[in-house]
Amino acid sequence: MGATLLEIKDLAVQFFTYQGTVRALEGVSLTVQQGEILGLVGETGCGKSVLARCVLRLIADPPGKITAGEIRFKGRDLLKLGRREIRQIRGNEISMIFQEPMSSLNPVFTVGNQMMEVVILHQRVGRDEARRICVDMLRQVKMPDPEQVLAKYPHELSGGMRQRAMIAMELACRPDLLLADEPTTALDVTVQAQVLSILEELTRQSGAAVLFISHDLGVIAQLCDRVAVMYAGHIAEIAPVAELFASPLHPYTSGLLQAIPRIDEGKAALKVIPGAVPGLIDPPRGCRFHPRCGQRLAPCDREVPAFLEPAPGHCVACHLYASGGRG
Amino acid sequence: MEPVIEVRDLVKYFPIRRGFLGRRVDWLKAVDGVSFAVHPGETLGLVGESGCGKSTVGHLMLNLLKPDRGVVRYKNLDLSALRGPEERRVRRHLQVVFQDPQSSLDPRMLIKKTVGYPLEVNRIARGAEAVARVKAMLAEVGLNEEHVYRYPHEFSGGQRQRIGIARALITEPEFIVLDEPTSALDVSVQAQILNLVGDLQQKRGYAYLFISHDLSVIKHMSHRIAVMYLGIIVETARKEDLFQEPLHPYTCALLAALPLPDPTKRRVRASLQGDVPSPVHLPPGCRFHPRCPQRMEICSLRAPDGLEVLPGHWTACHKYGN
Secondary structure (H helix, E strand, C coil): CCCEEEEEEEEEEEEEECCEEEEEEEEEEEEEECCCEEEEECCCCCCHHHHHHHHCCCCCCCCEEEEEEEEEECCEEHHHCCHHHHHHHECCCEEEECCCHHHHCCCCCCHHHHHHHHHHHHHCCCHHHHHHHHHHHHHHCCCCCHHHHHCCCHHHCCHHHHHHHHHHHHHCCCCCEEEEECCCCCCCHHHHHHHHHHHHHHHHHHCCEEEEEECCHHHHHHHCCEEEEEECCEEEEEEEHHHHHHCCCCHHHHHHHHHCCCCCCCCCCCCCCCCCCCCCCCCCCCCCCHHHCCCCCHHHHCCCCCEEEEECCEEEECHHHCCCCCC | CCCCEEEEEEEEEEEEEECCCCEEEEEEEEEEEEEEEECCCCEEEEECCCCCCHHHHHHHHCCCCCCCEEEEEECCEEHHHCCHHHHHHHHCCEEEECCCCCCCCCCCCCHHHHHHHHHHHCCCCCHHHHHHHHHHHHHHCCCCHHHHHCCHHHCCHHHHHHHHHHHHHCCCCCEEEEECCCCCCCHHHHHHHHHHHHHHHHHHCCEEEEEECCHHHHHHHCCEEEEEECCEEEEEEEHHHHHHCCCCHHHHHHHHHCCCCCCCCCCCCCCCCCCCCCCCCCCCCCCCHHHCCCCCHHHHCCCCCCEEEECCEEECCHHHCC
């Protein structure tokens, strides 16, 4: 693993809606090292997509607003950049793959048109050179007939092919960081397997770091180097992948791991996390997980737990570790 | 034991219409010869990728769609031959829980009405009697009695799915189709619903057809499993047998493609090339042959017949042909 590529510090994001202020992210800190795949896992509405969008400053303002924190990419704070500067970074140094390829590709332009636009804008090359780069990229994502695919419209491709075209497009400018927001959730398992192996192969080859967002712990376990677990707008735990699955520290993480049915283990009743994910307009005070936590302590409903590092590289935000740790 | 419900050689094609006159230009072969039986107290898991026809099978079994060929037998009654009051009398024994609890509950109906409606329609109970039964049912699925005077939007996704389950169970059915009941739910809530569905079966002995695209959920819930691919069942077996010794190359590929939630068991992922073909233009011969890593010459020529390769373990693949 190399140096720190992206550092997010104490990020807070709020959305101002008619129902009230949604406190989507609070005190979120994490780093992405050069060349690593960092998994970001959490349930619906926990803020994982908001986090990725913040990095590219894609939060619509209004209603959203980044109210605190900084996002340092190669030392520069992305939140302080002007519009022109951030546009230089988007799609060039940092690019993003979304969940639904049909809605992130423009239906009225051909795949080639959209791909070449990115390359021409950022790499300042002519059309012929751009076309050559695109064909080469499509070949790398194992697209059959890359020349023909360039002339096709998104609706003419299958879901898996569209997502592969997206990957090709996003990697065409050789970004240092790829934000992948549930890129395989809309795909069937056999196609998901193809897309994941292409994504892994290409990013490892080019040395790009990936922030891989998913709700699927299986995908996370198979792909990532480190994992950050999010719950209701907070980071609960960050650890190397093997350690997270072998010895999770946060009660939410261990609850989640026990709640998934598995094919490699025998049948017992699934362990359950009682209750449901809270709304973020009026989230629980203190630790946001405390109403569902089986190991609740006295300070849990009053104080937000500090982020501790009980084992090297393994961070957790939970009062259970406050006395023994350095906090 | 006599099966509760049995389907034999079920076929359902949907016409594809084009143009101003709605001329039929082709057929979408959603279900193309499917046979199986579900016994009392048993869960049959039906697994397959999107568009393979698994939901259509569920609809056919409930008589929500009429089959083009083949029969659905509920206790020796041919469902598609039933009409009017006869059909209604049978239907209360066959119920369904849908995938999306958001869209399968009427937003303008009180829970009292939503869950009590089957009682009214089937003339089982009315008025105060019906409300009492709804309350008892809600308690059984883990909701409160006072929830009867609420609307669906006041509930979380998991609670809404509990309401869907209550509505399905209130007529005391024998057979329930669970059509991806947890696909719209988060992992922590999914576990609650799966446990509830399993507990209810143990208590009441329901027969389930559990439809899902998720092999790990299917394995957790089912006694027997049928694997579907493009409108046909390619393999049926007891759960233990299927996972220990998958026979059909497609089943093997599905198992290999499933990402295990264990970083110490990383593996080569892409076991299959290409996408699922369209159910309109089916490949000749075995439907799986264009993607099959073990295809032989015969595979593109002739569709394989279903064979009982091991006791209770059926598959349709030329590998086991002779």
